[in-house]
Amino acid sequence: MNSLLKFPCSLFILSLILTSCGESLEDEPSQLQGSLTEIDVASKGGTQTLDVSGNVAWTISLNADWVHADPSQGQGDARVTFTIDSNSAESARNTEARLVGGGIVRTVRISQAKYVPEFPAYHIPADQSGMRDISSLALAAEMGVGWNLGNSLEAIGGESAWGNPVVTKAFVDEVKAAGFTSVRIPVAWSKFTNATNFTIDPTWMNRVQEVVDYAIGNGMYVLLNNHWDEGWMQPTFAQQVYVNDRLEKMWIQIALHFRDYDDHLLFAGSNEVMVDGDYGVPKPEYYTVQNSFNQTFVDAVRSTGGRNAYRNLVVQAFNTNIDNAVSFFEMPSDPTEDRLMVEVHYYDPYEFALKEDEVITQWGKDATDPAKTASSGGESFADGQLQKMKVNFIDKGVPVLLGEYCATDKKAEDNDIYREDFLRYISKSARGHGLVPFYWDNGFAGDYGSALFNRTTGEQIYPDLVKAVVE
Known part of the structure; x- marks a missing residue:
């Protein structure tokens, strides 16, 4: 009689464990982070890397044609390289890149200095x-x-x-x-x-x-x-x-x-x-x-x-x-x-x-x-x-x-x-x-x-x- 009572209890405990584990796998919260929130570059342009960490699929959203991201989408952890074109205008410019995935949005503000000519010493x-x-x-x-x-x-x-x-x-x-x-x-x-x-x-x-x-x-x-x-x-x-x-x-x-x-x-x-x-x-x-x-x-x-x-x-x-x-x-x-x-x-x-x-x-x-x-x-x-x-x-x-x-x-x-x-x-x-x-x-x-x-x-x-x- 004692053994019979223990058997259903063991099954019940195992069921709780399995249920608990299943709920953990299905309901783990989305995670998405970027290593940068701001990028500042000189007028001549250049590159900057952003380390992405997370457990969801993501994309990089851009609204300026002078900034490029590679890769522009991925899954989980990755490294993104931003390439910023040179600025030939006599005014600074600003934009932002958005890292989007799993309902999360991370913003990276990008600023570039105005064009300043590099003159020789005799100028x-x-x-x-x-x-x-x-x-x-x-x-x-x-x-x-x-x-x-x-x-x-x-x-x-x-x-x-x-x-x-x-x-x-x-x-x-x-x-x-x-x-x-x-x-x-x-x-x-x-x-x-x-x-x-x-x-x-x-x-x-x-x-x-x-x-x-x-x-x-x-x-x-x-x-x-x-x-x-x-x-x-x-x-x-x-x-x-x-x-x-x-x-x-x-x-x-x-x-x-x-x-x-x-x-x-x-x-x-x-x-x-x-x-x-x-x-x-x-x-x-x-x-x-x-x-x-x-x-x-x-x-x-x-x-x-x-x-x-x-x-x-x-x-x-x-x-x-x-x-x-x-x-x-x-x-x-x-x-x-x-x-x-x-x-x-x-x-x-x-x-x-x-x-x-x-x-x-x-x-x-x-x-x-x-x-x-x-x-x-x-x-x-x-x-x-x-x-x-x-x-x-x-x-x-x-x-x-x-x-x-x-x-x-x-x-x-x-x-x-x-x-x-x-x-x-x-x-x-x-x-x-x-x-x-x-x-x-x-x-x-x-x-x-x-x-x-x-x-x-x-x-x-x-x-x-x-x-x-x-x-």
């Missing part, structure tokens, strides 16, 4: 004093008519190596008195004290500054460029890294030296960049690389800060050709709005403007001998080319400089009459289409020269041609 804060708050188009309109100090500071071997005398203030004053209000100064900068790191000789830098000051001192605008300089700017993939490195180092030095000048000084990154001897339509390689030169130039100058943060910069079409500008030019990105200009040149028809022979000596609608006149390149052609620059650039808010144009002296009978017609028409058409014209004067008044002035005395060699350009 100073942007300084707009002396830099007027006017559009690049408005400044270009003030530049008037320009003249090139050709074959002087870009002469290889020294300032007078190509036959011109040393530039004087008295001479530059005569150019101003003739009616020119801007001067383009071509420069060969490769006078180095250290050729391995492209350190420009300070004596040469100071000499260039003297000439710049001659023009700035009498109220002229100055376009300071990096000219041919023995042709080291070859736009090929093979030379791209070398050229961009050299270009950057040289322009940083130039920009630092002239950083305190006001907006009467403009920088132009290069000249007629092309592959030596290839005057055809450029290959994609060529114009892609040349466009990278323009970007390197802009970045180098802007990196110096100060007034250079607001300076008007001039970038070039491939070989400064109008058709190449329309087809292949890519405007560099610039942190400063509305401070870029584009440069092209005009020497059409080549047979009349530049070719060294006495065959094509007449030009335009008043030409009398078809045998002495180019088959194309007359007034309507010129208008059409300049209209391309107006439609594709000027009408879109981008000023255009006609950095060079001329018709050389062929010493043929009546050639000066047609040179005058050409210069008057191109100068007028350029201004009428909104371009700023810069006459190319190489200082040489002999056969195939383009001088308007005697560089020693300042006297006008061709007063009628000067008048045709500046009127």
Whole structure:
């Protein structure tokens, strides 16, 4: 009888135990925790890990596209990596990630700092004093008519190596008195004290500054460029890294030296960049690389800060050709709005403007001998080319400089009459289409020269041609 009583009791106790165990397995409360409640990251972005612990299935809920979670869902314990994109905005940003599962929500607040540029040691804060708050188009309109100090500071071997005398203030004053209000100064900068790191000789830098000051001192605008300089700017993939490195180092030095000048000084990154001897339509390689030169130039100058943060910069079409500008030019990105200009040149028809022979000596609608006149390149052609620059650039808010144009002296009978017609028409058409014209004067008044002035005395060699350009 005692054993029979014990047996039901044992079953009852076992039943209670099993029932209790079953209830524990079925009714265990949900658990979900995260190791973080806040994430703070710098503007450059980065990663942060979140350790998840729990006994339920969970997901990560995000409401910002600049935060990413991996994995974004799971079961029980896991490690989640948050990746935060860089912040390019000048304001901080905030969001939150939610860890959700088993009816539990855990919130992780995510904060990211605003973008703060990392500047090199030579950088100073942007300084707009002396830099007027006017559009690049408005400044270009003030530049008037320009003249090139050709074959002087870009002469290889020294300032007078190509036959011109040393530039004087008295001479530059005569150019101003003739009616020119801007001067383009071509420069060969490769006078180095250290050729391995492209350190420009300070004596040469100071000499260039003297000439710049001659023009700035009498109220002229100055376009300071990096000219041919023995042709080291070859736009090929093979030379791209070398050229961009050299270009950057040289322009940083130039920009630092002239950083305190006001907006009467403009920088132009290069000249007629092309592959030596290839005057055809450029290959994609060529114009892609040349466009990278323009970007390197802009970045180098802007990196110096100060007034250079607001300076008007001039970038070039491939070989400064109008058709190449329309087809292949890519405007560099610039942190400063509305401070870029584009440069092209005009020497059409080549047979009349530049070719060294006495065959094509007449030009335009008043030409009398078809045998002495180019088959194309007359007034309507010129208008059409300049209209391309107006439609594709000027009408879109981008000023255009006609950095060079001329018709050389062929010493043929009546050639000066047609040179005058050409210069008057191109100068007028350029201004009428909104371009700023810069006459190319190489200082040489002999056969195939383009001088308007005697560089020693300042006297006008061709007063009628000067008048045709500046009127």
